[in-house]
Amino acid sequence: MRVDEIDFYNRLLNYRDILYLCHRNADPDAVSSAFALSEAIGGTVGLVDGCNRVASLLIEKLDIEVVESPNFDEYEFILVVDTSTISQLNGLKLMKYGVIDHHATTALTENAEFYLHKHASSTAEIVFSVLKCMEAPVMPRVALGLLTGIVTDTGHFKHANSETFSCVSEIIKLSGVDYAEVIDLMASTPQDISIRIAMLKAAARADTERTGDWLISTSYVSSFGGSAASMLINIGADVSFVGTSHSNSTTRISGRAKREAVNAGVNLGQIMENISANYDGTGGGHAGAAGIDVNSDMNEILNECKMHVIDILKHQENPSNL
Numbered sequence: 001m002r003v004d005e006i007d008f009y010n011r012l013l014n015y016r017d018i019l020y021l022c023h024r025n026a027d028p029d030a031v032s033s034a035f036a037l038s039e040a041i042g043g044t045v046g047l048v049d050g051c052n053r054v055a056s057l058l059i060e061k062l063d064i065e066v067v068e069s070p071n072f073d074e075y076e077f078i079l080v081v082d083t084s085t086i087s088q089l090n091g092l093k094l095m096k097y098g099v100i101d102h103h104a105t106t107a108l109t110e111n112a113e114f115y116l117h118k119h120a121s122s123t124a125e126i127v128f129s130v131l132k133c134m135e136a137p138v139m140p141r142v143a144l145g146l147l148t149g150i151v152t153d154t155g156h157f158k159h160a161n162s163e164t165f166s167c168v169s170e171i172i173k174l175s176g177v178d179y180a181e182v183i184d185l186m187a188s189t190p191q192d193i194s195i196r197i198a199m200l201k202a203a204a205r206a207d208t209e210r211t212g213d214w215l216i217s218t219s220y221v222s223s224f225g226g227s228a229a230s231m232l233i234n235i236g237a238d239v240s241f242v243g244t245s246h247s248n249s250t251t252r253i254s255g256r257a258k259r260e261a262v263n264a265g266v267n268l269g270q271i272m273e274n275i276s277a278n279y280d281g282t283g284g285g286h287a288g289a290a291g292i293d294v295n296s297d298m299n300e301i302l303n304e305c306k307m308h309v310i311d312i313l314k315h316q317e318n319p320s321n322l
């Protein structure tokens with residue numbers, strides 16, 4: 001049964017022990033939504049199967065109490081948070097549950113006792129509207145969590161709409177937190193030293209070729225090739241290829257392309273597939289992100305990838321330079 005904000009919290013207030021259950025590999029949107037509800041209504045934040053890096057940082061920084069793999073029998077009611085399919089809960093069997101979610105697919109709501117679903121850019125925004133209806137205070141910890149959830153779920157506001165910004169503005173006003181605190185919290189996400197070394201090496205070794213206003217960079221690392229290829233895009237390349245070569249003579253190339261390059265005709269998945277056919281390897285992926293595994297010289301394959309892209313881009317204009 002679909003409910004509105006008022007009905008939603010009134011129903012939750014009927015239960016004594018509520019488990020706010022986050023999807024597997026929980027993200028900040030799930031964790032902060034569960035946390036905010038547990039603070040306002042009472043109950044426990046539960047993780048079905050771990051959480052991602054920023055979410056674990058959030059849990060640590062905000063000192064959020066979470067229960068990993070909770071025993072459902074210990075709770076009177078389960079509220080599934082930011083989750084739309086049972087597979088996101090590893091197929092767990094739920095008896096009596098409610099849902100709060102913003103995803104387009106809504107398979108989980110069918111058997112729910114009640115659910116609050118809206119097409120918001122994050123569950124955190126829906127939770128905030130519940131808090132407002134309850135006239136619950138928005139404490140700084142809750143606000144920091146919800147803001148982090150909104151920022152990450154909207155891809156740092158890339159997928160935000162006007163309602164997202166109104167919500168963010170209201171949260172900041174009501175809680176008194178500084179937006180800079182949210183940025184600081186996310187910036188302090190620790191990264192493994194081996195990844196950082198790989199990124200710095202990939203940047204230092206990058207070989208960049210210009211065709212028109214397009215920049216195509218190639219480099220190599222011993223691991224984290226995919227992350228390194230994305231990093232080269234972030235620091236200025238339009239298309240990047242990063243090779244990793246293993247002792248057993250297999251070469252892996254990871255490629256990434258900016259949207260403008262894809263729009264100009266670069267399809268890395270197709271390029272990788274074509275090259276892999278010539279070298280008896282396997283390759284493929286998406287237009288903007290793809291990979292290839294072959295038993296050939298790394299530099300030869302890197303060069304081949306680059307030449308394919310130059311061929312496509314040399315007569316195209318780069319709209320980001322107009």
Ligand SMILES: [Mn+2]
Nearest residue numbers: 029082123153
């Ligand atoms: Mn979400």
